[in-house]
Amino acid sequence: xxxxxxxxVALTGVAELDRLIFEQDHWWSLTTREQADLRLRLVAAAVxxxxxxxxxxxxxxxxxxxxxxxxxxxxxxVRVPQLPTPLFKRCDLRSxxxxxxxxxxxxxxxxxxxxxxxxxxxxxxxLAGSLRPDGDIWGDLFGDVDLDQDGLTVHLGPSRxxxxxxxxxxxxxxxxxxxxxxxxxxxxxxxxxxxxxxLTAALGRGAFVAVAGPPVFVTELLRHxxxxxxxxxxxxxxxxxxxxxxxxxxxxxxxxxxxxxxxVRTLGLCSADQVRDVFNQVELNTxxxxxxxxxxxxxxxxxxxVRDPRDxxxxxxxxxxxxxxxxxxxxxFPCFLLAEDLGSVEIDRCPCGRGGTTVRPWRRIDTAAHHGxxxxxxTSTRLG
Amino acid sequence: MLTKTYDLRTDSGRTxxxxxxxxxxxAGAPVVVVAPGFGQRMRSAGAMTLMLTRNGATVYxxxxxxxxxxxxxxxxxxxxxxxxxxxxxxxxxTCGREGVDQVTLVATSLAALPGVQFxxxxxRVNNLVLVLGVVNGRxxxxxxxxxxxFDDDIDTLPGQVLIDKHWVDPRPIHREHRVVDxxxxxxxxxxxxxxxxxxxxxxxxxxxWVDIADVRRVFGAAGRPNPPxxxxxxxxxxALLRNPVALKAMMTDVTRSALGLAxxxxxxxxxxxxxxxxxxxxxxxxxxxxxxxxx
Numbered sequence: 001x002x003x004x005x006x007x008x009v010a011l012t013g014v015a016e017l018d019r020l021i022f023e024q025d026h027w028w029s030l031t032t033r034e035q036a037d038l039r040l041r042l043v044a045a046a047v048x049x050x051x052x053x054x055x056x057x058x059x060x061x062x063x064x065x066x067x068x069x070x071x072x073x074x075x076x077x078v079r080v081p082q083l084p085t086p087l088f089k090r091c092d093l094r095s096x097x098x099x100x101x102x103x104x105x106x107x108x109x110x111x112x113x114x115x116x117x118x119x120x121x122x123x124x125x126x127l128a129g130s131l132r133p134d135g136d137i138w139g140d141l142f143g144d145v146d147l148d149q150d151g152l153t154v155h156l157g158p159s160r161x162x163x164x165x166x167x168x169x170x171x172x173x174x175x176x177x178x179x180x181x182x183x184x185x186x187x188x189x190x191x192x193x194x195x196x197x198x199l200t201a202a203l204g205r206g207a208f209v210a211v212a213g214p215p216v217f218v219t220e221l222l223r224h225x226x227x228x229x230x231x232x233x234x235x236x237x238x239x240x241x242x243x244x245x246x247x248x249x250x251x252x253x254x255x256x257x258x259x260x261x262x263x264v265r266t267l268g269l270c271s272a273d274q275v276r277d278v279f280n281q282v283e284l285n286t287x288x289x290x291x292x293x294x295x296x297x298x299x300x301x302x303x304x305x306v307r308d309p310r311d312x313x314x315x316x317x318x319x320x321x322x323x324x325x326x327x328x329x330x331x332x333f334p335c336f337l338l339a340e341d342l343g344s345v346e347i348d349r350c351p352c353g354r355g356g357t358t359v360r361p362w363r364r365i366d367t368a369a370h371h372g373x374x375x376x377x378x379t380s381t382r383l384g
Numbered sequence: 385m386l387t388k389t390y391d392l393r394t395d396s397g398r399t400x401x402x403x404x405x406x407x408x409x410x411a412g413a414p415v416v417v418v419a420p421g422f423g424q425r426m427r428s429a430g431a432m433t434l435m436l437t438r439n440g441a442t443v444y445x446x447x448x449x450x451x452x453x454x455x456x457x458x459x460x461x462x463x464x465x466x467x468x469x470x471x472x473x474x475x476x477x478t479c480g481r482e483g484v485d486q487v488t489l490v491a492t493s494l495a496a497l498p499g500v501q502f503x504x505x506x507x508r509v510n511n512l513v514l515v516l517g518v519v520n521g522r523x524x525x526x527x528x529x530x531x532x533x534f535d536d537d538i539d540t541l542p543g544q545v546l547i548d549k550h551w552v553d554p555r556p557i558h559r560e561h562r563v564v565d566x567x568x569x570x571x572x573x574x575x576x577x578x579x580x581x582x583x584x585x586x587x588x589x590x591x592x593w594v595d596i597a598d599v600r601r602v603f604g605a606a607g608r609p610n611p612p613x614x615x616x617x618x619x620x621x622x623a624l625l626r627n628p629v630a631l632k633a634m635m636t637d638v639t640r641s642a643l644g645l646a647x648x649x650x651x652x653x654x655x656x657x658x659x660x661x662x663x664x665x666x667x668x669x670x671x672x673x674x675x676x677x678x679x
């Protein structure tokens with residue numbers, strides 16, 4: 001005699017997406033074609049979800065003359081209506097009741113406006129999932145280390161409660177799900193000496209240390225450490241994770257390669273592979289993480305389309321244009337975005353061997369008006 | 385959620401770390417003991433505990449002997465007997481502390497094997513809820529190790545094998561199999577046949593550790609008047625435990641099963657912030673528990 005299942009647990013949302021994000025470690029083992037087919041299924045389901053629940057997006061799609069029935073091939077995804085990110089500053093583009101969501105705001109602009117993005121718990125979990133340390137993008141950086149037990153993240157930013165709407169700080173604090181984290185921006189002051197002491201002590205007791213924060217603060221910590229007498233010898237027991245804007249102009253400009261070199265020299269890392277940058281913006285629900293070759297890999301569920309700034313027509317791989325995204329991982333808002341960043345993508349070109357898309361965000365269209373989360377944090381924080 | 389930490393001594397004199405969590409439970413509220421699966425600490429069950437306590441239960445968790453966590457022994461010496469010894473010690477003590485004769489036992493993954501045996505041997509379990517519960521340990525080991533080594537000569541076994549990211553000496557497992565048959569499905573069938581309490585098992589349909597066909601066969605072969613129940617979780621595997629979206633859906637149902645609530649009863653769900661914050665809080669709690677022991 002055999003007992004059959006009398007009932008089943010109903011999984012809400014897109015169970016295929018959740019299984020991919022949380023249960024599979026090798027996202028890029030899918031072929032490029034498999035990734036494209038997967039995105040077609042996931043994005044089409046997400047478009048229907050938002051059209052059914054979000055009257056604003058529905059009107060936006062109607063005006064564009066969009067019919068979801070057109071989305072029957074990966075190449076047709078370019079026709080999905082994408083919301084210019086400034087729209088998030090003017091209206092609440094919400095697909096679920098406010099009671100089921102939390103409101104997140106971006107850095108401000110010179111005009112004082114901020115993006116307002118509503119996220120429900122499923123969307124937040126998926127965002128955190130895109131940062132999972134057991135994902136294959138990190139390679140063997142963490143080795144056999146049990147981060148939950150033996151890891152410490154030195155976060156050069158505020159706690160979640162103190163993040164004051166600085167999105168990238170909030171994203172960084174999600175690392176707490178995977179390892180112990182301590183925050184070194186308190187009441188608007190970056191406590192460099194304390195961070196340096198804790199980092200040194202943690203390495204001394206054999207812990208694995210991740211230094212995480214905006215590039216400008218990571219640089220400050222590394223310079224602070226470099227001025228100390230005793231050099232560190234972290235070897236393979238440390239990583240540096242930067243997230244947020246890079247200051248690209250002026251006398252204090254930051255160069256990623258220089259930061260990596262400074263980190264290797266100051267912390268005594270084995271290689272620059274241990275320094276990784278993460279790209280995200282408040283309207284985007286997935287983090288793009290650098291591989292060991294410092295290319296930002298787009299997880300297979302996200303479609304990146306580069307568009308010609310003049311007429312928004314899609315551009316081929318390698319061409320520079322406006323970056324736009326179709327991210328099905330957000331349940332509470334239509335994460336179909338026309339961003340304000342110029343950049344480019346490559347397909348199957350990374351020497352690391354991971355298939356699919358890599359993206360190179362280049363710069364904001366109007367850098368004078370919009371400085372990004374990390375740079376806003378830098379202007380509102382003093383060194384201590 | 386208020387969590388109190390303490391240690392217990394097993395009959396063999398070893399130390400088991402235990403946490404009791406509650407949120408002002410009403411009189412007569414269910415008492416639940418959560419047994420961690422392979423490679424899990426008691427704080428791995430933090431989310432489950434928070435859901436259960438938010439809905440009125442008093443929850444006990446423990447780190448197993450010879451496992452990860454703060455109880456005696458290392459996971460390198462893992463065997464089911466150690467899991468059983470930890471579980472039995474905690475349930476017996478819990479009954480005394482709470483003044484109850486029986487508890488609900490929630491056992492995850494490999495903890496299902498000693499959980500079923502304990503429920504059959506001692507009448508202290510009134511409701512057995514298995515989560516991705518292994519019922520045929522031999523098959524699970526075969527799947528994990530790529531072969532069945534129970535019939536091999538113990539001297540030919542390697543010094544360690546990799547099980548779910550943990551290095552384990554296979555010889556203690558091999559030795560215990562000579563003494564108790566708990567790894568075999570026949571032992572699970574016999575135990576299920578010899579306990580009267582309700583049993584259910586949440587099984588992920590693509591679980592590479594737990595073949596749903598094994599669960600159907602074992603549950604059917606127990607020949608009980610109240611057959612054990614199988615609840616399928618679609619589109620998931622054994623890694624479901626790290627899929628918070630699917631886990632939340634499953635845990636809502638597990639909470640109803642563990643607390644004896646109706647299938648459509650409303651369940652209070654902790655928020656995302658609660659869950660993330662709990663991770664940090666319980667890391668600190670574990671450290672304080674271990675540091676607070678006499679040297």
